[in-house]
Amino acid sequence: MSKPQTAILDPKAAAAASPACLAPVNARLTQAERLGLFRLMMRIRRFEERCLRAYQQGRIAGFLHLYIGQEAVAVGCCSVMQADDHVITAYRDHGHALAVGMNPNELMAELYGKASGCSKGKGGSMHFFDPSRHFWGGHGIVGGQVPLGAGIAFALKYQGVKGACLTFMGDGAVNQGAVHETYNLAALWSLPVVFVIENNGYSMGTSLRRSSAGPGLAKRAEGYGMTWEVCDGHDLYEVREKTDRLLQRAREKSQPAVLEVMTYRYRGHSVADPDSTYRTKEEIENYRRTKDPLTLIHETLVAEGVLTEDLAKEIDTAARAEAERAAQFAEASPFPTSEEILKDLYWEEDNPARKQSQGQLFFR
């Protein structure tokens, strides 16, 4: 066996593409790990594109908030998590779910409302969970998950575990009261939590300029005496570098922080959004052309000598095939039975041997 290959063939070219490639957290990545990150971003993009087709075919109900354009954020952040770290996010949660390692089949099946879905078809697009991977959702109400993230951090500290909780929110969440209450508690009690604001510029159809006062979203952390940073969310390496630093600080010093990640979504807020009233086609095109996170990492990896065009095509083809298999799996899976409506509600009802209470829990 040869040693893991970490040497970058052309460091100058790589650093020109992404200066953060020289940061220790990135410099120590093996070639296989670099390709793994690229593959993951590609898998998220192709998964989301396949979701969109399924939605257009009427296979997916309700809302579908696609992550296309933001892939470097979830992948970058989650890739620097350690064994005792946890993560919670809002409703644009497919990217995070894949980034923590959830199976695309069970995610797609959840979108199709099938029994084989990760939440047995009971949660839908906005409510993916996998506690075994420390992934605590998938939350539908803007900002509503943020106190929970602090609670996870509180529990880690209480239990004496050296972990931290990545608590994601969108730029639309920063004006919710629950977020500010949580900032205060996290700072007051020195909780090991990193709040990650995925700033894609629009809270639904309202631009940042029209929704949020003040000089910047992360800067609001100063009011609570919290550290904050801003980060280019198109650049995977930079996301990794900044997240890693704040996560380490959270783990080791039990200090909270706010990281604002500048990113962009190519699709509407949800796919029901006609996406024509609040931003221009040119703006979207410009982002695609100049800032696409997949293009950027592609170029960086090519400059590093890690990726070739042929290999990139191969990875792309495999990602498309995986997304297609997920759709087929979802299609072939059965819907939950009617009895399922009343299951997974009360722990006690699902564990009758250990039931302590009496009386009627369900009503007609």
Place this chain on the structure above:
Amino acid sequence: MPLITYREALNQALAEELERDPNVVLMGEEVGQFHGAYKISEGLLDRFGPKRVVDTPISEAGFVGLGVGAAMMGLRPVIELMFWSFYSVAFDQILNNAANLRYMSGGLVNVPIVIRGPANGGTGVGATHSHTPENILASHPGIKVVCPATAFDAKGLLKSAIRDNDPVMFLENTILYNDKGEVPAGEYLIPLGLADVKRTGTDLSIIAHGRAVINSLKAAQLLEAEHDVSVEVVDLRSIRPLDVETILASVRKTNRALLVDENKPFCGVGAQVAYLIQDRAFDYLDAPVKRLSAIDAPAIYSPPLEKEQLPSPQRITETVLSML
């Protein structure tokens, strides 16, 4: 048996559960240094320290939500609301998050949290501080709701609530905090969902919860002494789960039912109980089911009128007599 107050009973329950399980943590406004706004947590900070008894800022959405997150991780937070009236600013955390998490995760996430505090009118604090949300809470599947009326019930039910793996909303009453009752010195639990026939009778069943039980018992005494009427009083104790069988057994025996609660009439607990009785004991009824609730307006401040707004022993007595 020792005679202690409802307040002391709650304090004992908290102390015993904090002692028993290191995952139990008490959290809320003024629960520590201040000894509790209503002194329910008196002495607990000294005994268990600031890790287990945590003073919070006035920030209900924040600390209730934080409790939900901590509960997902296996802690057993007992969150004190200084008044249950303040639940409205944490509504999303309680009724979207705590109530729905287990379901939306297909059973992967549990939320063993207790949220407790007083929920009552009648203390001259006006509409904003006099809410009784047991009906609103109980109309959310995923939630359990408990309303103890006596010291004995308060202790046994709170201990069960803390050990329960589902989110339990525990609604107390400031007017009852000083009421004394016999409470065993040792360990005991009262299961959720078990009603208690607080007085047996043959002519009519009163079904009530919380302080309405106490006033119904006073009315029953009066009715027996002055009108020779024998009233049975069923204390629901728990709203969800609900002990439907005990309700039905009582109505089948007395053939008349009066449902008393301090909540507002529209879609109150009594409305659900009335439906259950007509659905399952219709043939046993000798008279229409009646309800007696708070008069249907926000809690009025003016003390004599506030008293009149809530079901008093006198109003209960009059209503019973009108049904016979």
